[in-house]
Amino acid sequence: MNKSPLREQFPTLVGEHFEVWISEGWLTLVTETLGLLRQEQGNMPGLRIDEIKQKWGQLVINGEGFSERANAIVDDAREKSSTICEVCGIQGDPILSRGRHVAGVRCAEHVSVKRGTLVADESNKQV
Ligand SMILES: [Zn+2]
Numbered sequence: 001m002n003k004s005p006l007r008e009q010f011p012t013l014v015g016e017h018f019e020v021w022i023s024e025g026w027l028t029l030v031t032e033t034l035g036l037l038r039q040e041q042g043n044m045p046g047l048r049i050d051e052i053k054q055k056w057g058q059l060v061i062n063g064e065g066f067s068e069r070a071n072a073i074v075d076d077a078r079e080k081s082s083t084i085c086e087v088c089g090i091q092g093d094p095i096l097s098r099g100r101h102v103a104g105v106r107c108a109e110h111v112s113v114k115r116g117t118l119v120a121d122e123s124n125k126q127v
Contacts, residue, residue, distance in 0.1 A: 006052070006119070010034045013041060014049050015063065020119050021053040025089040026081060027119055029059065033077040037061075040070050057094045057102035058082050081105065087113050 005027075007014055013034060022030060030052060041047045046065030053060050059081035061074045085092030085107035095111060097103035104115060 006030065006034060010038055010049075013038050013047070017050060019051045019053075021051075022059070022119055023054070023086040023115055024119060025086040026054070026059060026084060028089055029077060029080055029084055030061075030119075033059075033061065033073060036073045037070055040067060040073065043067060044070060054081075054086065054104065057105050085110055086115065 006020060007018060009031065020030075034049065037047060037049065044065055044067040047063065047067070047070055048065055049061060049063040051060075051062040053062075058078045061077065066074070082094055082102075082105055083091055084105060086105050087110040088107060090107050092105045092107040092110070094102040095104050095106050106113065
């Protein structure tokens with residue numbers, strides 16, 4: 001149960017030290033994005049994903065060997081993520097932390113819910 005579904009689905013794409021720090025609501029977006037990146041890996045065999053996280057309410061995907069197309073795929077996913085509730089995956093809006101910076105994305109129902117369960121992954125077992 002601690003193994004990330006992403007690690008199992010994309011064994012050629014994720015690096016050895018792959019870490020996932022996203023909540024369940026973004027899993028569909030992340031899975032679609034990794035699917036596109038795996039296609040691009042046909043052109044860029046060195047493409048690797050090392051880290052997937054949320055920063056300032058947006059999806060961040062870090063890795064190495066990114067082509068221009070891979071960067072475009074990641075940029076597109078980052079833009080989409082700011083309208084997807086991290087808790088449930090329906091349409092949401094950025095929420096502010098102490099009225100200053102964006103702390104996450106929530107739908108109306110989950111606006112006051114703290115960050116949901118992280119996607120299961122053995123690398124963040126200690127959380
Ligand atoms: Zn929601």
